[in-house]
Amino acid sequence: MPPLIVTHELGKTYGTVRALGGVSMSIDAGEIHALIGENGAGKSTLINMLSGVVALSAGTISVAGKPLLTGSVPASEAAGIAVIHQESTAFAHLDALDNIFVGREPRRCGGLLLDKPRMRAEAKRLLESLGETLQEGLALSALSVAQRQMIAIARAISVDCKLLILDEPTASLSQRECQALFAAIQRLKAAGVAILYVSHRLEEILALADRVSVFRDGTHVETRDAKGLNKDDLIRAMVGRDVEEHDRGVVTAPGAVRLSVRGLTRAPRFRNVSFEVRAGEIVGMAGLVGAGRSEVAATIFGADFPDAGSVSLDGVPLRAGDVRAAIAAGVALVPEDRQHVGLVLPMTVGENLVLTVLSSLARGGLRSLSAEAAVATEQMKAMAVKAASSAVVAKTLSGGNQQKLVIGKWLAAKPKVLILDEPTRGIDVGARAEIYRLIRRLAAEGLATLVISSDLPEVLGLSDRILVMRKGSISGELARAEATPEKVLALAMPQEKPQAVRA
């Protein structure tokens, strides 16, 4: 039997950045095909291509031998491709019936009225085929994530669904709910539906999948039969690149403890997080997206209130939930979302650079424009910000230069602790190297630095010590000498062992 879905040399570039290239793979009817890779490996791009959300830059997709009109959601839907996202895009105020049929409700009386009895019967049949029962009249928002997911799947299979894409479907399910989902997947498989299953949970994949495709750095590395594979094989395949040589340079002995975090908890995002960062030390924080790292950073910075625990700087406890107190004590945060949290984009480079020191530069209540200009010039020079002048609007700068601006604005405030959250995400290689050099130089000058990153080579190359977070707690700590990509990933990956039923 020919494969159901065949992709040929798929590629996607955004500007000059390649998100995905040369993806040629196939998915059979009745197959559970797993897709794995690190964050940013290109899995989402592939999903978006199949579902028609993004247009291809290169390549073709065919469904059951016929070429698919790509870059069109209706065309993908008509071809029988459906995606169930982690957070389903359903109508939270409507009930199961309405959600399954919205936009294509069966009608009666010449199309004037909804054919409720038929909807009811049909929904019951669909949900029962998935092992679920129909709960009418309850708004989706009153149901559990698992129930909502089943309703989304029911909607997908209410029309002729050939390929069902599940994106991290078990991310927020309990063990029992997972089992119900796996059973439903097996039923769909038996009915001949192809399943593309995207997950970070390797045990799940080993238990469920027929074949596994591995993505790495925007390329399709390999597709293998799942039979006979183990978790280590998968991790090796995901990491298997040459880790770029990051020269940490001369590591000076770290100084006294600067930042001390004790038992910090903000349920349900993270619990009992404790660690220290010393002067002159770069501590990396690795983990999967959603492990709670950014939330820990925001809580240390005072942007969120902790439920429990404390943060102290040079032994002095910080007032919880008070950004200004944290900044005054010397904490700086370069946030993950530099465009919306790091900078005020419509303001000028100069104005952004002095925002953190605005009142300390003022004389007699008035802004000292000359002092502001001096600070702006100094930071632009120190960061090598490429902009015509400090009067340029920050929005017009490239991502790398915007990031330098965020770092520069914090250095103007002369911090003692610098937290960088995904400092190089979306930044081109050249600017990236500059930012690495900068981070190292600052550490050498005695700054205590915490680098949160989902980019393994980055964490491994920069850090003196690596903390790994998994599902809201620190799952381990690795010294620079012993850290390998495999060890970091093994600590970062979820540990559940679901007993999935193989068909």
Place this chain on the structure above:
Amino acid sequence: MKSSGPNTNESWWRQYNYWHETVLAMLIVGLLLSASVLSPSFTTVKTQVGLSSDMWELALLALPMTLIIITAGIDLSIGSIMALSAVVLGMTFEAGANPWVAAMCGIMAGTACGVFNGLTVAKLKVHPLIVTLATLAAFRGIAEGISLGRPISGFPASFTELGTGTFGGVPIPGLIFGVLALLFAIALARTPFGLSIYAIGHNPLASRYSGLPVARITVAVYALAGTVAGLAAAIYVARRNTAKADIGTGLELDVITAVVLGGTSIFGGSGRILGTLLGVLAIHQTRKFVGWYWDREELNFIVVGVLLIAAVLLNRLFDKKTK
């Protein structure tokens, strides 16, 4: 807010920052020129001073409203705050206080109303439109309730001078407005407070993450609006020699119109006191001339509406270059 910098490819007019103000000023000059032809008596100093008497409350309130709208907020309750302040002033006076002490009490009541608005917006995170829509009704209700709708008059001439007197030919309310306008302009353009207001209007989250005292500044701008409304109430009471709970009804919409006409973006982040001055002047002159020449009140509303839409379109035209 600023032009895109000294790029040599850009001609000077693309870098010029004051297009909105310039065009508005040209409109006003054009209007006055045509007016002087159609009805020469309209543009005499004597007529203008006479016509300005009921402009000052609107002009005063437009100053803090500019700050509030730059933070991406709005205050619908200023007319009602004026009423409440006037009633507090009147009743304190009636109880035997010196009228100036009574005026201070009115201003303090206005400030308290503003602080209430500000705290509700900043701390309880309720949208300012909702908060001030509620207090628009509530403050007037309180004013009606405590005064029982009764007008209070009989203020001494020494006090009514505040509203009707002149100093060197300039009406005293105009002098007060001039001083305040200057202070507001300096605060906005040259203080950390002013730059923070722009930053908050553009991006409150990034402002908070940069360590700006977002909540404190938000409370401050609404409090300022309350204080100025209290002052405007004192001037109004002095001018009319009457304190009553129905004053300032609907004034908030005129004030917002003037500020937006002056080029302040209703979405926050941009605006200047100079623009607001011109916005107030444009509305005032248009209204007075329409009333003067055609003697038809209802035409006023139409003309102001047309002006407002024209100003917004104009603003968008000049905004394009920074987008």
